[in-house]
Amino acid sequence: MELIIDNVTKAYGSKQVLHGIQLKLTPGILGLLGPNGAGKSTLMRMLATIEKPTGGTITWNGVDIAKNPDQLRFELGYLPQDFGVYPNMNPLEFLEYMAAMKGLTMKSARKRIDELLDLLNLSQDRKRLLGSFSGGMKQRVGIAQSLLNDPSLLIVDEPTVGLDPEERIRFRNLLSTLSSNRIVILSTHIVTDIESIAPHIAILSTGRLVMYSTPEKLIQDADNKVWLSIIPSVGLQNLQEKYTVSSAIHRSDGVHARIVSDLKPSPNASPLPSSLEDAYLYAVSSIGARS
Numbered sequence: 310m311e312l313i314i315d316n317v318t319k320a321y322g323s324k325q326v327l328h329g330i331q332l333k334l335t336p337g338i339l340g341l342l343g344p345n346g347a348g349k350s351t352l353m354r355m356l357a358t359i360e361k362p363t364g365g366t367i368t369w370n371g372v373d374i375a376k377n378p379d380q381l382r383f384e385l386g387y388l389p390q391d392f393g394v395y396p397n398m399n400p401l402e403f404l405e406y407m408a409a410m411k412g413l414t415m416k417s418a419r420k421r422i423d424e425l426l427d428l429l430n431l432s433q434d435r436k437r438l439l440g441s442f443s444g445g446m447k448q449r450v451g452i453a454q455s456l457l458n459d460p461s462l463l464i465v466d467e468p469t470v471g472l473d474p475e476e477r478i479r480f481r482n483l484l485s486t487l488s489s490n491r492i493v494i495l496s497t498h499i500v501t502d503i504e505s506i507a508p509h510i511a512i513l514s515t516g517r518l519v520m521y522s523t524p525e526k527l528i529q530d531a532d533n534k535v536w537l538s539i540i541p542s543v544g545l546q547n548l549q550e551k552y553t554v555s556s557a558i559h560r561s562d563g564v565h566a567r568i569v570s571d572l573k574p575s576p577n578a579s580p581l582p583s584s585l586e587d588a589y590l591y592a593v594s595s596i597g598a599r600s
């Protein structure tokens with residue numbers, strides 16, 4: 310099982326939104342991180358065969374998916390960012406409808422739907438109208454539809470939006486379990502969504518792949534680049550204009566600002582151990598500084 314993204318570019322008219330993306334994926338989770346507008350959803354739509362690259366190729370087990378999308382579509386599960394459910398259907402009806410659209414036979418679909426409702430903790434609400442569901446419950450229905458065909462490639466685009474902290478953790482654990490025998494691509498701009506579950510992380514920024522690495526290596530790269538500065542609150546705006554501030558906590562002795570910077574930002578700043586969030590900000594800000 311192998312997905313190869315080879316020198317992929319994408320332009321909408323004269324607007325170039327992806328530049329020469331190069332990635333090779335095998336089973337496991339890839340966390341795709343990037344700020345808003347970096348090109349994550351565009352890349353995912355191309356992987357899901359909804360759009361074609363302007364240049365380069367994407368191959369699934371050796372087959373170019375722009376020329377021959379059928380095999381991948383058969384093995385694909387996709388939860389788009391703007392996934393919507395039909396409010397006047399219940400989860401059972403909705404999943405039966407989606408199963409029919411995916412070409413599953415009703416007999417195999419029924420069994421799979423029961424399993425998925427159970428897996429996603431929706432069995433009790435199987436007959437309740439989707440219009441009455443919370444954001445998190447709708448998202449679980451979205452995840453269920455993406456798993457109907459037991460996909461070999463699972464693509465989930467910003468899946469944790471609308472989930473409460475407990476649901477986020479449950480979802481992370483579910484993806485981790487699912488990734489043992491399939492390729493899972495999870496796009497997000499929230500670092501904690503992929504921390505602890507993604508053995509590989511790709512960072513996109515302004516349409517470029519700025520980093521493909523492991524979380525451990527990313528954190529190592531940001532070693533000696535994270536500082537604590539305690540400043541009066543009036544100085545915070547100025548500091549944020551000059552530096553990447555990953556957090557600022559107001560305390561009785563001033564604002565405790567966590568700064569990501571190659572150089573010590575002030576004589577009294579003290580070094581801090583780096584986190585994945587710092588490392589992500591460091592990777593994105595260093596490319597910003599170079600371009």
Ligand SMILES: Nc1ncnc2c1ncn2[C@@H]1O[C@H](COP(=O)(O)OP(=O)(O)OP(=O)(O)O)[C@@H](O)[C@H]1O
Nearest residue numbers: 321324326343344345346347348349350351352498
């Ligand atoms: N159909 C389109 N036509 C023109 N420009 C587009 C189209 N789709 C996306 N873009 C542009 O491509 C760039 C990348 O957008 P994309 O949605 O892929 O980023 P993203 O990383 O997923 O961001 P977000 O986290 O905000 O969803 C943006 O500048 C966006 O405006």
